[in-house]
Amino acid sequence: MPSISTYDSALLTANVLDDENASANGALYDSKGRLLVESVRAVDRTDSHIPGDPASVPRPSAVVGHYNHPGYDTYIDEAIFGGHIFAGWGHTITETISSAWASTEVPQEVPLVMVPWGRLWVSALPRIRETMALAGWGDRPLIMTVGTAVFGKVHVPERLVRFDDLLHRGASIPAEMNAVYDLMIGRSTLSDPRPRIPTFLARTRGHRRAHPYEEAIEAALAERGFRVVEGWDLGVREQIALINSSSCLVAFSGSSLHNSVFAERSIPVLEIMDNRASSTSLVERPLQAALCELREQPFTRVQGYDNGQARTVPDVVEEVMGLCVSLA
Known part of the structure; x- marks a missing residue:
């Protein structure tokens, strides 16, 4: 305690x-x-x-x-x-x-x-x-x-x-934090469950670490059946309810993906890396992994760059689609 x-x-x-x-x-x-x-x-x-x-x-x-x-x-x-x-x-x-x-x-x-x-x-x-x-x-x-x-x-x-x-230290999050997130979910979700569909959590436009193809990747996933959630335009309860009805969560690195704490246990979470030096970013940003470990969610990183070059839209989208299926 x-x-x-x-x-x-x-x-x-x-x-x-x-x-x-x-x-x-x-x-x-x-x-x-x-x-x-x-x-x-x-x-x-x-x-x-x-x-x-x-x-x-x-x-x-x-x-x-x-x-x-x-x-x-x-x-x-x-x-x-x-x-x-x-x-x-x-x-x-x-x-x-x-x-x-x-x-x-x-x-x-x-x-x-x-x-x-x-x-x-x-x-x-x-x-x-x-x-x-x-x-x-x-x-x-x-x-x-x-x-x-x-x-x-x-x-x-x-x-x-x-x-x-x-x-910076790779600390874990105490299990007691689960009670806080579960309380927020319980106060936000509807009594009539929504259908579970894959969800892409968008970042604000012009993000300082924006991937060159970020909006194109978002659009391509939407065409493949993903719901796009722009959290900044939603009330907190509505945002939590939408995320809680996801079958798979995908986002670029950062606070948008931290919303995974409101998804159900066992829901796959995919982080599209936005750092050109992606090999070092795995060590530098352990927060998302810690959140997913806390919430017992399968977590995988999808590289946004290959040898310093932005991966193409089809390349990233196909990997995301395959992982959402294989990790479900």
Whole structure:
């Protein structure tokens, strides 16, 4: 069972973003000024360095009597620290909701505090909030802060998914995360089951890693009977319901394919690699494999390039079609 820790008189430092290095230095500290490692996104225990926070040096102790502390922006009597909110969908359905298992451990009236990571668009907030509610947080009060906050009492649940650990260390995802995904599926799927058909999960147009033939491959699969899901145009429940009715899931690398967590167990998942140096990308991106292992789904990578050259549309499509049949 994951753990949840409770601290009195904790200090949340300001979340100052460093866009160039994709990091930030906000974190929770206890009343003696000690870093609470549960509050940071990545923990490298091999050298005691905490990426994203200056953890290698002692932090000045929080001032006793936080009510009169001149350096904080907000005082919160009691809260749950749930981690970080992201504009990116892949981070939302992996990291952001990975503390939602703790929703039943703390009374519903206790607010949830989340820290935005990067710039959030106002238009994205309703979708993020809906996702968090489906994951178990429900209509619990939500406080988002980037400033310094002092807590009379703060509950800090273990985050089941740490993106950096998955990307760079090949960590596995605890089985307890299944309960979060199963809850979201149960709250989204229709009582009248939809027919199961193969599904291609599209990426937004102009993706920074776009394959030269990406849209052509998508169109060719649609002609062969694939349903194309453009998740950014759907409500969260509708998106989950469509994915859950898939017989095979296919997408290019990235957050679109992370939606496989909402497919049924045993459904084949195919990742079309978008990296020219595909031989190294197998090591560099273990996240999708970890998600499929968690959900007990057969997972296969389809190379998008051959010796640095983009594979042709028929070549990729025929391989995809054959794998969807053979892995079913």
